[in-house]
Amino acid sequence: MGKRIGMEIALAAAEAAALCRPDVIAAYPITPNTHIPEHLSDIVAEGRLDAEYICVESEHSAISACCGASGTGARTFTATSSQGLLFMQEVLPIVSSLRLPVVMVIGNRAVSGPINIWNDHSDIMYQRDTGWVSLFVANGQETVDMVIQAFKIGEHRDVMLPVNINIDGFQLTHVVEPIFMPDQEEVDRFLPTYKPFAQLHPDKPMTMGALGLPEIFNEAMRAKDEAILRSKKVVLDVWKEWEKQFGRKYEPIESYKTEGAETLLMTMGSMGETAEIAIDELRKDGFPVGLLKIKLWRPFPFEEFRKAVKGAKCLAVMDRAVSFGGPGGPVFAEIRSALYDEPKKPKMLNFIIGLGGRDVQVEDFIKMAKKTASTKKLKPEDAYEIYGARE
């Protein structure tokens, strides 16, 4: 059943990736994910993992090398953050179109302008529509578990898509937490050797990455969309299997004290843990409030989400990215659209918080919850605010 150890989460992510026995790792250093490739290169250098570690000259080349390696049928891993993820962007939708199950850990960090190395979710939001299965973790244990699950999800024949695991930069990557680290034998049992559907090999030559004319492009996009929609069932199955073997339960939308809650807060990533404390305090004061935490961002779990908000009077969505000139934060836009056709829906407010590592404290969640509950009527343009921004 593995050992419970204290470990920095970035190192734990690297240990978890190594337990999956990747054949090729290609990564480029960028704060705050750097400890992941560093530690993996250590693991390879010590001879604990038999893998090719490619010290690429950029993130663009990191993800490109992952494409080539995964194309040969190798299990492939990379990690990045922020500008690095944006530099990869050209290639990200191609990875999913080529149906290559590359796994990537993203140490989420603000995107430059002004340069800032601290956490928010703007990096992944720019990549939202690239066709990757996208998971969000709230702590170290989830990081380890989801890295291992990611390979199993991505490599499933019904999916065959790349998967990214989003870990808040610094708030998670650089924090030491107690973590149950599964042992090799357990991981091997859960995750067998990767058997690729297609391989770049002369024994069966094949063309990967052909040119698609308008006559087939719609179909190609539909096939990718269907694959990612199908992946939800696989995600749920893999989580069930995980729970059975490791005893830890995962849900696309996790609920915390939602019973009888009139006001719901909704978070993604590490903020959920701070919000839980706020919920505890508010509940102590008799305030009927609960928390929803999104774990599965793509494919978006519409069904589970609608079920989770049923009966709530108001919903506060916490975003850690801005959609400039748009309808609110990217998570909020999604949530509002998901509930549009519901006959009875909660009043929805959007708080854009914690940008570029700005601290969000327990009191902030209490304030936001109270504001949400007390807001009577909303014009659409008042629906979002960049919380805590000084005038």
Next chain:
Amino acid sequence: MSTTNVNPKKLVENFELYAPKLIEKMEYFSPGHRACQGCGEALAIRLMCKALGKDTVISNATGCMEVISSLYPTTAWNLPWIHVAFPNSASVGSGVEAGLKALRRKGRIPDRYVKTVAIGGDGGTVDIGFQALSGAMERGHDMLYVCFDNEAYMNTGIQRSGATPFGSSTTTAPAGKASIGNKTWKKNVAEIMVEHGLPYVATACHSYPIDFMNKVKKARSIKGPSYIHCLSVCPTGWRSTSETCIKLGRLAVETGIFPLYEVEYGKYKITVDPPEKLRSVTDYIKPQGRFRHLTPDQIKGIQERVLMERNKFMNKVNHSKSWEELRAPQGK
């Protein structure tokens, strides 16, 4: 074998005799692709594949060759082939090489050597893919990179690249009353690759098929990174007639504009001798519409530059030493 000074008739006779032994019959880059008539690049790729043989994986940059060869659901490739994007043929290739190495070591693919070959046009190599190329070569992957240089972005409609020659008119460096066309001299990436410390670097041209194929075979046999820069005539972009494709490649060599050589472990060697007295650059420039605006004075300037470059190059041929020759003497 130098073929320049051989009587062409005699050459053809010999060719009939030797060709079946020299050139593999198997087509790995099949006819039926959509290249323009007289495309030097498609011919060069066909020859390259024959020299490489079956146990090869190709990583292809975006460009003419990807477009003309991989129109879904058809493919011209009888080799395993991957195309990802424009600037990353070399980095995709490094992943392929690493993947094959790891899988072979772990017994998950048959235990035999498969060569990784990354290819790209001049835009995908000397411009947008330059960083990926430099990184992949510096990392020492066991990979051959071949640049098929037709001297502009032909796929997108003849825009200027870093490999476009001086005085050439392109759609983004057009000749006009106030401009000679492209105002810069061709970037010499083969030399930059030599400075990466590669064990094998060569230049080639489809107009010298045996020379090119020998170089590809040599590069294939070398464990480690190697680079071939193959001048590929593009009748569409060069505004020349399709039947002059081979001739223009030969003229590039005979005028000294594009010397054919190889650099093996640091030692320069000319592989195809140009005539003792180089032909005038006018012979090369005149049949090409991309140079038609050049005045005699401007052509004279190009001639002077070509001769200067030739001297620079000959200096390397005459004085370069191989790594072995340069090895410091061992202590007594």
